[in-house]
Amino acid sequence: xxxxxxxxxxxxxxxxxxxxxxxxxxxxxxxxxxxxxxxxxxxxxxxxxxxxxxxxxxxxxxxxxxxxxxxxxxxxxxxxxxxxxxxxxxxxxxxxxxxxxxxxxxxxxxxxxxxxxxxxxxxxxxxxxxxxxxxxxxxxxxxxxxxxxxxxxxxxxxxxxxxxxxxxxxxxxxxxxxxxxxxxxxxxxxxxxxxxxxxxxxxxxxxxxxxxxxxxxxxxxxxxxxxxxxxxxxxxxxxxxxxxxxxxxxxxxxxxxxxxxxxxxxxxxxxxxxxxxxxxxxxxxxxxxxxxxxxxxxxxxxxx
Amino acid sequence: xxxxxxxxxxxxxxxxxxxxxxxxxxxxxxxxxxxxxxxxxxxxxxxxxxxxxxxxxxxxxxxxxxxxxxxxxxxxxxxxxxxxxxxxxxxxxxxxxxxxxxxxxxxxxxxxxxxxxxxxxxxxxxxxxxxxxxxxxxxxxxxxxxxxxxxxxxxxxxxxxxxxxxxxxxxxxxxxxxxxxxxxxxxxxxxxxxxxxxxxxxxxxxxxxxxxxxxxxxxxxxxxxxxxxxxxxxxxxxxxxxxxxxxxxxxxxxxxxxxxxxxxxxxxxxxxxxxxxxxxxxxxxxxxxxxxxxxxxxxxxxxx
Numbered sequence: 001x002x003x004x005x006x007x008x009x010x011x012x013x014x015x016x017x018x019x020x021x022x023x024x025x026x027x028x029x030x031x032x033x034x035x036x037x038x039x040x041x042x043x044x045x046x047x048x049x050x051x052x053x054x055x056x057x058x059x060x061x062x063x064x065x066x067x068x069x070x071x072x073x074x075x076x077x078x079x080x081x082x083x084x085x086x087x088x089x090x091x092x093x094x095x096x097x098x099x100x101x102x103x104x105x106x107x108x109x110x111x112x113x114x115x116x117x118x119x120x121x122x123x124x125x126x127x128x129x130x131x132x133x134x135x136x137x138x139x140x141x142x143x144x145x146x147x148x149x150x151x152x153x154x155x156x157x158x159x160x161x162x163x164x165x166x167x168x169x170x171x172x173x174x175x176x177x178x179x180x181x182x183x184x185x186x187x188x189x190x191x192x193x194x195x196x197x198x199x200x201x202x203x204x205x206x207x208x209x210x211x212x213x214x215x216x217x218x219x220x221x222x223x224x225x226x227x228x229x230x231x232x233x234x235x236x237x238x239x240x241x242x243x244x245x246x247x248x249x250x251x252x253x254x255x256x257x258x259x260x261x262x263x264x265x266x267x268x269x270x271x272x273x274x275x276x277x278x279x280x281x282x283x284x285x286x287x288x289x290x291x292x293x294x295x296x297x298x299x300x301x302x303x304x
Numbered sequence: 305x306x307x308x309x310x311x312x313x314x315x316x317x318x319x320x321x322x323x324x325x326x327x328x329x330x331x332x333x334x335x336x337x338x339x340x341x342x343x344x345x346x347x348x349x350x351x352x353x354x355x356x357x358x359x360x361x362x363x364x365x366x367x368x369x370x371x372x373x374x375x376x377x378x379x380x381x382x383x384x385x386x387x388x389x390x391x392x393x394x395x396x397x398x399x400x401x402x403x404x405x406x407x408x409x410x411x412x413x414x415x416x417x418x419x420x421x422x423x424x425x426x427x428x429x430x431x432x433x434x435x436x437x438x439x440x441x442x443x444x445x446x447x448x449x450x451x452x453x454x455x456x457x458x459x460x461x462x463x464x465x466x467x468x469x470x471x472x473x474x475x476x477x478x479x480x481x482x483x484x485x486x487x488x489x490x491x492x493x494x495x496x497x498x499x500x501x502x503x504x505x506x507x508x509x510x511x512x513x514x515x516x517x518x519x520x521x522x523x524x525x526x527x528x529x530x531x532x533x534x535x536x537x538x539x540x541x542x543x544x545x546x547x548x549x550x551x552x553x554x555x556x557x558x559x560x561x562x563x564x565x566x567x568x569x570x571x572x573x574x575x576x577x578x579x580x581x582x583x584x585x586x587x588x589x590x591x592x593x594x595x596x597x598x599x600x601x602x603x604x605x606x607x608x
Contacts, residue, residue, distance in 0.1 A: 003408065003433075004401035011405070011431055015397075015412045021425050025392075034427035036392055039344060047427060049353075049394040049443050055435040088329075088340055090353040092441050093319075097308035101315070104307065108319045121325050123338035123351060127315055129307075131359040131437060137396050139353050139443030 009210070030214065031152050032078040032198050035144065044149060046084045046142040050074045051092075054133035058176070064103045066176040067136070068110020074201070075140035076118045077180035077244045081199040082151070083189035084144035085182075086118055091125035092137040099134060107136065118182060148189035150248070155196035155215030159249035159277040162258075165270055167204060167243045168236030169229040175242035184266060185246055192258055196277075197248035203241035211247065212277065221275040249277055313514070334518065335456050336382040336502050339448065348453055350388045350446040354378045355396075358437035362480070368407045370480040371440070372414020378505070379444035380422045381484035381548045385503040386455070387493035388448035389486075390422055395429035396441040403438060411440065422486060452493040454552070459500035459519030463553035463581040466562075469574055471508060471547045472540030473533040479546035488570060489550055496562055500581075501552035507545035515551065516581065525579040553581055 003011065016029040026044055027035035038045040052071045054060060072089065079086045091111055095104055104127075115122050120140060164181055181199070188194055196215055200207050204226070212219045228237045250258060255273065262271045307315065320333040330348055331339035342349040356375045358364060376393065383390045395415055399408055408431075419426050424444060468485055485503070492498055500519055504511050508530075516523045532541045554562060559577065566575045 001405045002401065003399055003403050003405060006405060008431060011408070014405075014409065015431070016426075016428075019416065019426050020420075021427065025425060025427055029426075029428040031428075034392065034394065036425075036427060038342060039347075043343075047392060047394055047443075047445065049396050049429055049441070051396050051398060051430065051432055051439075051441065053398060053432060053434050053439075056433055088338065088351060090338065090351055090443060092353050092355050094355060094357060094439070095307055097306065099307050101305045101307060101310060101318075104315070105318065112323065116324070121329060121340075122320075122323050122333075123325065123329055123331075123340060124320075124333040124335075125353055126355065127312060127319070128355055128357060129360055130357050130439075133435060135355075135357075135398070135434075135439055137353070137355065137441045137443075139351075139394060139441075141351065141445070 026149070027151055032081040033084070033142070035082065035149055038143070042145060043143045044146050046079050046082055046144055048075045048078045048142070049137060049139040050078065051135065051137040053135050062176065064106025065110040065113070068107040068112070069114045070176050071107070071136045071138050072111045072114035072118070072120065073178060073180050073244070075138050076114070076120065076182060077199045079140060079142040080180050080182040080185040081197055081246060082144055083148040083185055083194070083197070084142040085186065086120045086140050086142040088123045089115060089120050089138055089140045091122060092128070093125065094128040094130040094135040096130050096132045107134070111138070118180065150185070150189055150194045150197035152196055152198050152211045152214035155211060155217050155249040155277045157217050157277055157279045158252055159195050160252050160255040160273055161219065161247065161249055161275045161277065163200070163204070163227065163245055163247050163272050163274050165243065165245040166227045166229040167200070167245065168232030168240050170240055170242040178244040180244060181246045184269060187265060188248065191261070192250055192254055195249045195251065197246060200243040200245045200247050201241060203239050203243070204247065205238040206241070207247060211249070215277065216280055218278040218280050219275060220278050225272055225274045227270050227272040330453070331455055336385040337388070337446070339386065339453055342447070346449060347447050348450050350383050350386055350448055352379045352382045352446070353441060353443040354382065355439065355441040357439050366480065368410025369414040369417070372411040373418045374480050375440045375442050376415045376418035376422070376424065377482060377484050377548070379442050380418070380424065380486060381503045383444060383446040384484050384486040384489040385501055385550060386448055387452040387489055387498070387501070388446040389490065390424045390444050390446040392427045393419060393424050393442055393444045395426060396432070397429065398432040398434040398439040400434050400436045411438070415442070422484065454489070454493055454498045454501035456500055456502050456515045456518035459515060459521050459553040459581045461521050461581055461583045462556055463499050464556050464559040464577055465523065465551065465553055465579045465581065467504070467508070467531065467549055467551050467576050467578050469547065469549040470531045470533040471504070471549060472536030472544050474544055474546040482548040484548060485550045488573060491569060492552065495565070496554055496558055499553045499555065501550060504547040504549045504551050505545060507543045507547070508551065509542040510545070511551060515553070519581065520584055522582040522584050523579060524582050529576055529578045531574050531576040
């Protein structure tokens with residue numbers, strides 16, 4: 001059996017099965033970040049790593065600055081989705097011998113620019129030779145107040161689902177230049193009891209079922225309510241991925257107040273109510289083929 | 305200019321120039337680990353990342369278990385060299401679609417075995433598709449008592465240089481199966497004022513000049529005293545790399561007591577006194593071509 005015959009989620013489940021962790025691991029594999037005790041009653045430490053590979057996540061002629069920015073911004077987006085604030089980063093940069101130094105320096109300049117923008121301190125890392133292409137991995141730590149830790153697993157039936165920004169069409173540029181929702185996530189977790197939250201990296205059609213799965217609930221999605229990027233389709237909004245927007249679930253009693261205050265606080269960032277979490281019994285989604293399932297539905301409410 | 309035209313140390317210097325770090329970064333780029341404040345008077349947090357690439361650090365037919373063990377043990381060795389104890393690890397595993405699942409599971413089994421052996425908790429990571437081969441990056445955190453942090457930069461002229469174990473010939477197997485000097489380093493930093501310490505990953509001929517450089521001193525090496533692996537040559541001991549032994553510098557007044565107690569505590573681990581640190585003025589090594597420089601010296605004392 002080869003890797004192309006197994007779904008990524010299933011692979012991760014197999015690899016991380018039987019991992020033993022003590023009680024000091026508050027959040028283990030399967031969420032946006034890991035969260036561990038750090039000897040403080042108030043704070044938890046967040047840990048996240050993320051990689052970008054030439055030929056997979058960017059092409060050989062992508063602007064190096066934007067590659068670097070993206071590599072750093074991706075981990076920041078995950079730390080944000082947990083309600084945290086990033087701290088330090090280690091950068092692994094592997095490249096083949098024929099790569100131009102200017103390209104590597106450009107990638108590093110992008111990493112530094114994003115680090116400065118989001119308050120991350122690059123404290124080390126390494127360079128290595130690769131047989132081909134360029135590989136960048138960024139490991140970032142952060143911290144979150146224990147009371148504000150947002151996970152994928154706390155969603156409850158009846159919760160209102162919100163999504164920030166617009167979805168779809170990221171490939172036309174946003175996937176390189178996105179601005180992680182750090183401020184927005186901090187505001188949300190400070191002011192509201194966010195039952196579940198994650199950043200949308202693989203597309204709503206993949207990520208929403210993951211959140212519902214982690215929470216042990218189902219969901220109903222109002223496709224008409226999806227905030228679609230100008231020029232993109234509903235299909236793009238569901239399937240494209242790399243939106244790096246926040247998907248979160250809150251108690252219906254808080255939803256209206258949250259919407260009102262959001263518009264005052266972040267007038268230029270769309271916030272859309274896109275559906276609800278439901279009883280698991282009312283239908284857990286058989287979304288192994290999530291994309292196509294969603295793509296067949298052009299409108300209306302899906303109970304899945 | 306391409307990467308093959310620049311020395312790795314020079315590349316790292318260029319990339320990490322102008323990195324801004326606050327006072328909470330105790331140890332930044334250039335040492336075995338980064339060390340940062342963690343809100344404790346007693347403890348510092350250590351951060352380390354390290355990668356293994358198929359075709360560079362192992363071959364396609366290397367036993368997957370051993371690849372995984374090595375990937376984890378390398379970061380443990382760096383944490384040990386700083387006097388610390390490893391805590392959590394995030395594992396990035398990128399592989400091409402045609403890789404066998406059994407191989408990836410084997411690598412992960414090796415990672416888990418080493419993690420269990422050295423008290424590391426794997427708390428997450430990611431899998432990704434690569435255009436070819438296998439790429440593994442492990443990001444590990446740890447902690448060290450502030451008073452016991454060992455760096456590369458504290459060496460003083462006159463310090464005695466010690467090295468653990470035997471050097472050279474690692475390629476015949478040790479580079480995959482080595483056992484990081486975690487206990488030994490903890491004992492050393494608990495009992496002695498270790499002025500400078502690092503793990504030997506690129507070979508004494510490269511790493512000793514790095515330590516001297518970081519400490520702003522020179523060194524004199526007694527080549528006859530080098531502990532050479534059975535079947536290897538002095539040249540191997542200086543140049544091969546991947547020894548994962550400890551190199552450290554202590555005050556001469558402490559050296560004899562340290563040797564005596566070491567033999568009682570670790571009777572099966574050789575400890576060799578291989579030279580001294582010297583005044584920078586007595587000769588900083590022009591070791592851009594460190595390997596060949598060393599290889600020309602078959603015996604005797606090198607003041608470099």
